[in-house]
Amino acid sequence: MTTWHDMLREKRQETILEAAAQIIARKGYQRATMKEIADAAGIAPGTIYLYFSDKEDLLLSIAEQLVALMPQEVPRAATPAETRRFVQSVLRQQLGLVAEYRPFFEAITAEMWTNETLRTNYLGRVITPILGIIESFLHKGIEAGRVRSLDPQIVSRAMVGTIFLFAMISDTSAEDYLRSPRVEQLIEELTDFFLYGLKQTPDTEVSPA
Amino acid sequence: MTTWHDMLREKRQETILEAAAQIIARKGYQRATMKEIADAAGIAPGTIYLYFSDKEDLLLSIAEQLVALMPQEVPRAATPAETRRFVQSVLRQQLGLVAEYRPFFEAITAEMWTNETLRTNYLGRVITPILGIIESFLHKGIEAGRVRSLDPQIVSRAMVGTIFLFAMISDTSAEDYLRSPRVEQLIEELTDFFLYGLKQTPDTEVSPA
Amino acid sequence: MTTWHDMLREKRQETILEAAAQIIARKGYQRATMKEIADAAGIAPGTIYLYFSDKEDLLLSIAEQLVALMPQEVPRAATPAETRRFVQSVLRQQLGLVAEYRPFFEAITAEMWTNETLRTNYLGRVITPILGIIESFLHKGIEAGRVRSLDPQIVSRAMVGTIFLFAMISDTSAEDYLRSPRVEQLIEELTDFFLYGLKQTPDTEVSPA
Amino acid sequence: MTTWHDMLREKRQETILEAAAQIIARKGYQRATMKEIADAAGIAPGTIYLYFSDKEDLLLSIAEQLVALMPQEVPRAATPAETRRFVQSVLRQQLGLVAEYRPFFEAITAEMWTNETLRTNYLGRVITPILGIIESFLHKGIEAGRVRSLDPQIVSRAMVGTIFLFAMISDTSAEDYLRSPRVEQLIEELTDFFLYGLKQTPDTEVSPA
DNA sequence: GATGAATGAGTGTTCATTCAT
DNA sequence: CATGAATGAACACTCATTCAT
Numbered sequence A, B, C, D: 001m002t003t004w005h006d007m008l009r010e011k012r013q014e015t016i017l018e019a020a021a022q023i024i025a026r027k028g029y030q031r032a033t034m035k036e037i038a039d040a041a042g043i044a045p046g047t048i049y050l051y052f053s054d055k056e057d058l059l060l061s062i063a064e065q066l067v068a069l070m071p072q073e074v075p076r077a078a079t080p081a082e083t084r085r086f087v088q089s090v091l092r093q094q095l096g097l098v099a100e101y102r103p104f105f106e107a108i109t110a111e112m113w114t115n116e117t118l119r120t121n122y123l124g125r126v127i128t129p130i131l132g133i134i135e136s137f138l139h140k141g142i143e144a145g146r147v148r149s150l151d152p153q154i155v156s157r158a159m160v161g162t163i164f165l166f167a168m169i170s171d172t173s174a175e176d177y178l179r180s181p182r183v184e185q186l187i188e189e190l191t192d193f194f195l196y197g198l199k200q201t202p203d204t205e206v207s208p209a
Numbered sequence E: 001g002a003t004g005a006a007t008g009a010g011t012g013t014t015c016a017t018t019c020a021t
Numbered sequence F: 001c002a003t004g005a006a007t008g009a010a011c012a013c014t015c016a017t018t019c020a021t
Helices: A003-027 A034-041 A045-051 A055-069 A080-100 A102-112 A116-144 A152-172 A182-196 B003-027 B034-041 B045-051 B055-069 B080-100 B102-112 B116-144 B152-172 B182-196 C003-027 C034-041 C045-051 C055-069 C080-100 C102-112 C116-144 C152-172 C182-196 D003-027 D034-041 D045-051 D055-069 D080-100 D102-112 D116-144 D152-172 D182-196
Strands: none
Touching: A003 A034, A003 A045, A003 A055, A003 A102, A034 A045, A055 A102, A055 A116, A080 A102, A080 A116, A080 A152, A080 A182, A102 A116, A102 A152, A116 A152, A152 A182, A152 B152, A152 B182, A182 B152, B003 B034, B003 B045, B003 B055, B003 B102, B034 B045, B055 B102, B055 B116, B080 B102, B080 B116, B080 B152, B080 B182, B102 B116, B102 B152, B116 B152, B152 B182, C003 C034, C003 C045, C003 C055, C003 C102, C034 C045, C055 C102, C055 C116, C080 C102, C080 C116, C080 C152, C080 C182, C102 C116, C102 C152, C116 C152, C152 C182, C152 D152, C152 D182, C182 D152, D003 D034, D003 D045, D003 D055, D003 D102, D034 D045, D055 D102, D055 D116, D080 D102, D080 D116, D080 D152, D080 D182, D102 D116, D102 D152, D116 D152, D152 D182
16 A cells, blocks of 8 residues: 555645645636746645646646535424524535635636636536535425425525625625624624515514524 | 717727627636737737727726716615615616626626736726615615614625626526526516515515515 | 929928937837837828838938938148148038937947948948048058058048047937037047147147147 | 856856847847847747846846956056057957957947947946046056146047947958957057057157067 | 828747656 | 756737728
8 A cells, every 4th residue: 555655645736736726816827827836835846747737637626625625415404493504504614615715715716707617617516516405405495384485596596696705705805704703793694684584574583593 | 070080989999898808708818819809809909909008908998898887876765665676676787787798797707806906996896886875775774664674784795696696607507597588587586585585484475566 | 393392292201301310319220110200200100101111211211311411522631730630620520410410320320230231331331431531631641741651441440430439429428529619629639639649759749730 | 056057057148148149239139039049049939038037138138248348457557668558458458358259249339329228337337447447547647747638538538439440340341350460450550540640740759669 | 192090920928838857 | 756947839019011081
């Protein structure tokens, strides 16, 4: 077994990937140079090619990392109270991931618009699964009468869109919603909004915790 | 008056800008070459420089176009029924703009993540005003007791995030939500979601049209 | 006779040539643009081509102007006193020409080093004639015993080199030797130097005017 | 110690600089292309940029080479006979330098007329020091009564102008005065001319060797 | 004749990638 | 394995020249 050897190799790969994500997130894929990435990783440019086939591979590997991170499950919700818990879980999980792996998300987000391969991968393997989890939950909720009869496809996208926007503005603007304890307030407000909407109705139960 | 001459010049500028937006939206700012843009506009590369100082100017001018498009006003809402109308107006207006000027939005969106100048301009002059309009509406609604006591900053961002996501996936995926009549259904569903949330409550009035 | 017409045409040619010399002298032939020259001449770029075949032609025409200016004669010197007058005449004539047509000289001087055609023309038709006049004078002077037995080719070049250097530094540096009354002092000193050299000898007659 | 490595690097730099001087001397700075220079140096265009920041740097480095070459001293002259030796030394030294590094001189000479930076550097660091040495010598000579009372500023410029002209025509024309043994004759004649001038005087001691 | 908008060939420079050490 | 010097294709931009008006 070259276990020891393999671990070293994997460690080095990770170092490079982190450096790449950092640089690409900041400057964009096109503007990031292999030299810069190598410098940030503390190695020579040529060495990158011993671990990745080319620059594009670096980008796709960053996306792959995100894919690997994505949770396959979210706590099921069976009772009405769990609808709230589900929404909170999704928000907390996703916003938490973004906060932790921000350079990776940013690197991919910035590039996906104009890179077919990347978009397919990212949307298909990162976004779509989340949408699927949410949609699936909504379906069951609607069937069980716990959720109003809304189009799950549309509502799931609205929720992901919200997460997406907060993820993005948190870094690019001064409004850092993802730094705790702000993130907890954010989750609370969004949950409330998603559950009960804008409208004041006489008997809506507001945030029953 | 060289009105005729000026119009010709403006027309040409527009042609170039449209071609540039098209190409940049598809390939990204960095990958788009001046030659390609010139070809798409049906002119020689050098001609672009008679109308724009450089490639960057082309990009900023695309952003400027978007800025110019942004509406300064949205119908005020005074009565409960108008809360619905306001949400619908915002959605219809924004989704409509995106649908019509999609290449412009896409070109800027793709580049803004890694371009400080552009981001400042775009966020500050296109996104922030919309957020402001929504926030202001929510404030008044809350004061008037028409809207539940939610954080306007957060809710406005959730709504814009939703719009943003539909705008983006509409072109890049097979799911074209913005082509009528689907867009009308989308607006209806989102309005409903935003107004009343997910939760089924015994006496929530659902979509009273 | 299109005399009137021809004069107009010639006048316009001259205007363009002066503008060209001005710009080219300042920025160099390569850096000078046809647009700049046209602007300086108060016409449109295209118009230049009605008077000159191309940019190179402009340069060669400037050289041609200098050729036309060159005097064919310099006062003969027969008596000893006239040796001084000859040297003074050459200096005054050449330095005067340079002072008056400086842009033309500068434009050509800057470009001749790297332009075969120009160099051939300029050296052959402007410099060589002057050298010839001086050489011829020296020959006769030597034969007549008025001038020491020096190599006329070499001495004539030394004199022209001196003129050349003063012509050039007069504009480029702060040392403007060509502005009167300094030029008169310059001529006087140079004449003295050329006639009697550096060396203090007991009975050398110094500047007997 | 990367001494060996450093030497290789320096050698490569020199090769590029020589190629650049060659090409620029022949075609002029503007007309010389980086591709041509690279070809002449036997490398790829991109490689030049590993040694020089840009084309301008190449030109300034050529000038810098000349600056480095300039002698700081010339033999002092104390006795009358040494006046002759001083003049000869200056001529021999300067003409020798030019002959050896002609491409460097030509490249700079051709460009300096229209390049402010270059002119300042070249005149200030190459020409002015020589003028200073000559002027200083003349001053002392005049004080000591060995040299006639001439304006040192003017005479030094006349001498440098002479050197300048021979340097230039030697390559550009068919008259190659700088190839030995002609250069020795040139030095002899010029020394004689500078020391005693044109005028035949009854008792001037001619070239006492 | 005069114009100046349009052209498109030409060039400096960057940077992903290779490969001799 | 790691290096980093060398490569050369690619691209933004300039400007002499043309020609429809």
